[in-house]
Amino acid sequence: MNKTERQLAITLELQRYKVLRAEDLAAQFETSVRTIYRDIQALSEAGVPIVGAPGQGYSLMEGYFLPPVGFTAEEAVALLMGTDFIEQRLDADYDRVAKTARRKIEAILPEPVRVESTRIRDTMRLLHVGEPFTGLKEKDYLGKTRRAILERRKISFTYLKKIQEPDGNRKSKREADPYGLALIQGNWILIARCGLRQDIRHFRLSRMTELAVLDEHFLLPPGFNLSRYRKPDERNVRVLVRANPDIADKIAETGNYYLENMEERKDGLLVTFRVRQAEELLPYMLGWGRHVEVLEPESFRRMVREEAEKILERY
Template identity: 75%
Template sequence: MNKTDRQLAIMLELQRSKVIRAEDLASLYETSVRTIYRDIQALSEMGVPIFGAPGHGYSLMEGYFLPPIGFSAEEAVALLMGADFIEQRLDGDYARVAKAARSKIEAILPETVREESTRVRETMRLLNAGEPRTGLKEKDILGQVRRAILERRKIRFSYKKKTPEADGNRESNREVAPYGLAFAQGNWMLVGHCGLRQDIRHFRLSRMTNLTVLDTPFAMPQGFNLNRYRPQDDRNEHIWIRANPEIADKIAESGNFYIESAEERKDGLWVHFRVRAPEEILPLILSWGGEVEVMEPESLRCRVREEAEKMLKRY
């Protein structure tokens, strides 16, 4: 990053942050603290009202804003495609905001940049990773959950798990303190503290019904940050399958979260999975038909055999 770009970036960071230290700016822009001091001095001499408090950091004078900044064609494409994604995946409130933002961005672009960004966008398409767009019902749930998170209010809903519990039931009622939302592998997930399990749990929005936002408030755990949160890995079941090497690409393209490794041996492609319960991966194994064989555990071999016998009876 050259000096001019770095000084503009420092101005933007100061406008975004109330107070920021020179050490943090140096780390952010990968330069020395002495260089940051020189940049701050240069900006002050250009008339930018920057205040420094020893031991605290730098800040901009309240009410000071940078003039509108132009976008390159690549920057415009990034913003416009981001607006497309938000319109496809978020609830109605943000979909409307995304549409309005897209119109405003397109309106302020110089004609040459607008034409170039249009040309670039015509060569790229935002696909949904094999998943349909977020449905209207799921978007409604997303909007309610999002507002409950901001208002720090608990929610109650019915939840249908992918695999049944020990008692055979798949559906249960949950009361949850919602901490945040994550979009993973084409699905919206709620991260929150479950009253039933007395621990942090993850819930797929598409499996939630009868959602109610309660008046019961909750406090976010001190120091909790969704971007830094890492769930405990409880995938303790190991599964080995032997596959026809000709479907190696198909297995790799599945992008399955549970795949640990794949190794081609003399007798075929050996794939190692790590799961919470073997039932989680049963549909995937069945989808590969006779091209794969479960080697371990024996219990899963029996399950596959049972499903194959059921299918044989139907045909």
């Protein structure tokens, strides 16, 4: 980024955030505080009304607004591909917004930039190979939960768990305070405080049915911030597997969330997984078939054998 680009970017940041310290700007643009001082001076001399408050930072004089700026072809591609992603992955409301935004962006682009951005976009596609498709029901639930989050309203739903409870039941009725949504490996996940568990839990929208937004409101916990929130790692069960080295890449690609270590030995590849429940790995073990052997724990080894015997009975 050259000096002119940096000074324009500083003006845009001040317009966006109202007050910023020189130290914050220096960190953002990876330069020195002294350079920021010089940029602020140059902008002031050029007529940009920047006000400095000791101990607070810099701000633009109230009422000043930078005229619309143009986009390079690469910037236009970034924005347009963003609308493609939103159209594919978000609910109907944002689908319409994405289409409108795309038309507006394309309308304001100068002809040479529009032609070049189209040429660049023709060389790239957003594909989600191996990821679940965001279906109509999931998009509908996404819209409902998104609005419930903004309105701070509780929701109720029936949830289908991945693994059966001890009583053999997988379904349970839940009420929850929805805090936020995250797209993880192609799955929309709701982060919410579950009334049944009295704690924060994660729910896949694809496993929900009978979703309803309730009239009752809730309060977000003080200090909760979705961008800083990290789910506690509850993977305390160790699973040890011996595998054929020829499928090391397949194991790394499909089981990467659970994978802890891979060590090549004379008798094969020793793979260590960490899971909450060993059953979570059952589909992977069956998928890798004869190329893997569970060594520990013994209870999981028996589970894989029993499942394989049930499969054999069908054939």
